[in-house]
Amino acid sequence: MTSDSDRLVKETRKWLESEEGQKVLNSIARSVIFDARSRNLSPKFLKLESLYDSENEILSEIRQELALFILEKKGFQKRLTAEGDNFKTYLKTAFIYHWIDKTRRSNLDPWRNLYKRAAVILSLSKDFHTSVKGVHGTAFSMAVECVPITPLSSEDFSEIPFPDQMIESREFEQINKKERLLSLAAYFWEKVSSIYGESPVLIDLRDFINWIGLHVMLSPVKPAGEYHEGERPFDQGSAIDSTPDKDNFNPALVKHWADNFAGCLNEREKSVTYLAYNEEISLKDIAQKMGYKGPSGPKYQLDQVESKLRFFLRDLPWLSHDDLNEEAFSFFLDTLLFILKKSLP
Helix, strand or coil, rough: CCCCHHHHHHHHHHHCCHHHHHHHHHHHHHHHHHHHCCCCCHHHHHHHCCCCCHHHHHHHHHHHHHHHHCCCCCHHHHHCCCCHHHHHHHHHHHHHHHHHHHHHCCCCCHHHHHHHHHHHHHHCCCCCCCCCCEEEEEEEEECCCCCECCCCCCHHHCCCCCCCCCCCCCCHHCCHHHHHHHHHHHHHHHHHHHHHCCCCCCEEEEHHHHHHHHHHHCCCCCCCCCCCCCCCCCCCHHHCCCCCHHHHHHHHHHHHHHHHHHHCCCCCHHHHHHHHHCCCCCCHHHHHHHCCCCCCHHHHHHHHHHHHHHHHHHHCCCCCCCCCCHHHHHHHHHHHHHHHHHCCC
């Protein structure tokens, strides 16, 4: 006997293969490729060498990965054909997060690992102030009042020697330690501020990581010419912590943020969110349960919740758009739904 889950997968496959489904996949894929290029995501996720080769080949690979992603997510399958462009945008964003996380887990894009680790360490330090500027990434300063600056030039980098007197060695295992990264970030920030006439500055984190890459050689190294602008030729390989993701975020903090976000929702938003994401029932059924005239009522509430969520998570370590840890985000949602369940009438 076919289970509801099997039936849903079968219906989803049929829809994905339909003319309407292919049109939606193609539309999302085109939007994904624009984001992937602007973020310089690793093409190896698609088993390709570049995101700038054959457009048709790239779109075909993205459509295939997108279809597999949908078939793995029951919640997406239920909402895919029932909702409009707003959910398609949410699906695209979720897929981009999936791409970043899969790349990080498989160690295909090691530059992002070092960047991510530094972003988390700086954001949790009382000596630094960090900000996230969407696709422009993370910036940091040691002063609350500071001046944003343009990306550093080669001449700027040449004026900042590596402080060998502060570090035991240039071995990556030494550089990658928390206290070493903090001391190097402070040194780098002070040097850059002096270049700008002692004015406190807000520095793009990529400049800090690229400066490290000029002085710390990690292997294996890519051959010259295989880098896009802004990348540096180093690979962290096995030197990065190999512990599971759950050890790379603070569950107590994530739980605290889930509790705080629950407090931002009104009672109807709490009920709709729990029913949609935990019970995974349709908007039509939610409308009947909650006394709405039609599915547009709960859909509006869900849109409000998703808008609040994006704003709430915008600068949080492990949960923000630029710093997503998929396990931390899953833990956040599980905790949120548990809290919402207790608050239901």
